[in-house]
Amino acid sequence: MKTQLVSLALVALPWVASCTGSDSASPAVTQTEVAALAVPEQGALASEYVAHPTTFRLFGTQGQGATAFATLADTSSWDTSNIRVGETIGRNLQLVAVSDAGIELYDSTTKERRTVRSGEDILVRVIEHEFDQAAVEGAEHVFHTHARSLARIEARYGIGTSCEPVSFAGQTPCKVGVVSPSSLAARLGLKTGDLLLAADGSAVTPSNLHVLLHRLSEAQSQSLQLSLARGGVVIDRMYVAE
Amino acid sequence: MKRSINLGYLGVLSAMMLPSLALAADPSKLSGIGDSISQGWGANNLPGEHPEFGFGQGTDATVNSLFLRYKAKNAAMTKEFVSVSGAEMVGGRNNGPGQAARICAMAVKPDRVVIELGGNDVCSRDKGSSSDATSNLYSVTTYRNALKTTLDTLAGCLPSGAQVQVLSMPRVDYLFNAGNAKNVITCNLVWSVAGVCRVVTGESSASRRQSIGDRINQYNDGLRAEVESAATRHAGKITVITDWQGKDVSNSSVGTYRFGKDDIDGFDCFHPHKDTGQRKLACAAWEAAEYGSLANVPSCLK
Known part of the structure; x- marks a missing residue:
């Protein structure tokens, strides 16, 4: 954003x-x-x-x-x-x-x-x-999300990205590839090159990335803590369902 | 006669109270607006925020932070920082004006605020065009207006007599040089994988990196002009100061300091280490404020 x-x-x-x-x-x-x-x-x-x-x-x-x-x-x-x-x-x-x-x-x-x-x-x-208000960034890396709108975005534009594992500081984060405009990933504030370190404490992999992002568009969605590195700085981002 | 005696007594009493009044005016709460440097990111060579090693809010004796130095003056000194890793002066939700608004929302307002921002205003930009390395950087006007908004926001809520110190922006091209001096292979690998400040770490042309450094100097000149303007605009309410003394004297301010290989962390090679870089920043910020002397800043940065 x-x-x-x-x-x-x-x-x-x-x-x-x-x-x-x-x-x-x-x-x-x-x-x-x-x-x-x-x-x-x-x-x-x-x-x-x-x-x-x-x-x-x-x-x-x-x-x-x-x-x-x-x-x-x-x-x-x-x-x-x-x-x-x-x-x-x-x-x-x-x-x-x-x-x-x-x-x-x-x-x-x-x-x-x-x-x-x-x-x-x-x-x-x-x-x-x-x-435009499906995932709104607030202060200190908190995103306020609306599951219904995110579900409609996913249905219309898809999840819109993928990631691949890379070696970084003894870990294996998943590096975000191209992010399609208007997609669920774009609305959730992901950017090409982001290193996804963990989601709710578990590793992010190419196979579970879509599941993790899709979870935010489910009606019973609550929250997700996503730890990512961008520009060399690790950010603990919180998605909070409204 | 009786009346004059009483007046004399009051005069003596007033004179005796002066030291007490001075003590009452001593700083009592420090806050900070800043980015990952303020948050002590990687300061102990481990990834993540380590605010205990931050130059402003740190509690580690080696760093000897601004907070600890104020606390030595007044044991009741408290702190409440709103700095956020990744924050810019201009961009995003956690920018200077946004953090200033958070300070204004505090139940107890600080009477000392230190501002350390700017690195991400450069590092979070995409690389410039082939003809101009600075084409994607903010203009100096943009930077100044964001700082002006930050200072005006603070002036609107801080108690009378408060002091705001705006530290000059560090030269990220000097951090690049320091990383290369530290370990050219490891540091460049980390910078590439993690995307650390690619506007300089991914720039192969020394002259283009220099042009980015020149823009940072312009930001700092603008910073000083805005500080002086705010100091005049808010005279009688708050004081506004900066360490920036111009680009021509090396190591005379944070913005002219040529970081060395030992000043930076061993994790991402781009943040000050607690024993060196953070400690030096703390010393420089202290000397540039009311209890120190700008003339001593170079000795901090040796």
Whole structure:
């Protein structure tokens, strides 16, 4: 979630984990809005979407042209994402321009263009599909998961990765291969190159990885502790079923 | 007459109370915003977090952490760190502003905060383009705005008189050099398998690694400017300080320290060892704060 520097436009970044309460939700998403989404979920009903008023701070931009990206922080949690031109915030806000001074956002549902300069805040209406909130990263490596949504994601996009054992520091962790966009593995925050050390204290293997991830999409799913190494640092991640 | 006597008595009493007031103003709680270095990751050559060996919150006598040094001044000193391995100043859920918000949520707010972040802002980025090794790194503006938000968040909740110290970002290219000096085969193998800071450890060009080091210097220049700006903005409420004195004097700050092979751990070759690197960071952070002197920082880092 923290850095999704993918090159394709049709990727919706899951935002606003802290805005899932009904108190903060905007009026219901209409079918007209759904029809105008920049990144719709194929065949989804309007009732599967929620909208949140969200304030973002533009920390800044980097680069020019196709490689340029902007770093935006949700001021309610300070969670950030890096987005490139063509990528979206939620399903409706598309980044259309990046310059040294700031960015331009286009809301596909209102047809409005908004500009924001580095260091400034902007209040926007973010529309998300339930899949975007299926596994939301909270503080200190805790993911809050929704089994029903994860099951639908798995059914539609598959588990989306595999792993192979490697030798590392006297252990045999399973190294994550390619992670398919939108897949269950992607939603659960796995990244290519992650070393999976243990799941609930047991070894992760190529043969049990799918079982472990699938477990989180089962109705009776409770929690899973996944120990992984990323960037040389071991992270004890907890998936907690909501 | 009686009135003047009383006033005189009060004056004497006030004078006698001054030392007590000074004591009451002594730091009473230390908190820390940071990453795996603050969490003492691998500091004893074993994988995982070992906060007892962290330069800020450690309880190990060899490290002689900031906490132990404050505790020597005030035995009632307490600590509550919110540092998280893998954290960045800018990115993710555990970034500087996010950790600052957690400090503000504490029941008892600290009056001393040390910030040690930045390594992951570089190490967690993908390698740059063929023409620019820094193309995927955050801009200095981005880094500064994240730090500004962190400091403003803290200023909004810390008690009057609190001090926030922002340590300069370590040069990860120097850590790369230290690992190669330690064991070129083992360290490079671990870096490759575990994906440790590939933006430098996976970079074969010395000039491209240098350009990343140059960007870190720019971050640290920006850090100092933001610290000075925050110090002015929040004058009378909190003090904001940093160890960064510029890039031109080697070993004058954490950001200019050229880590050696003995400073780093033997597990992933990229984290300070408790007996050396962590101990030096503790000494430098202490000397850069109110009881020390910036002039002594180089002697810490020998």
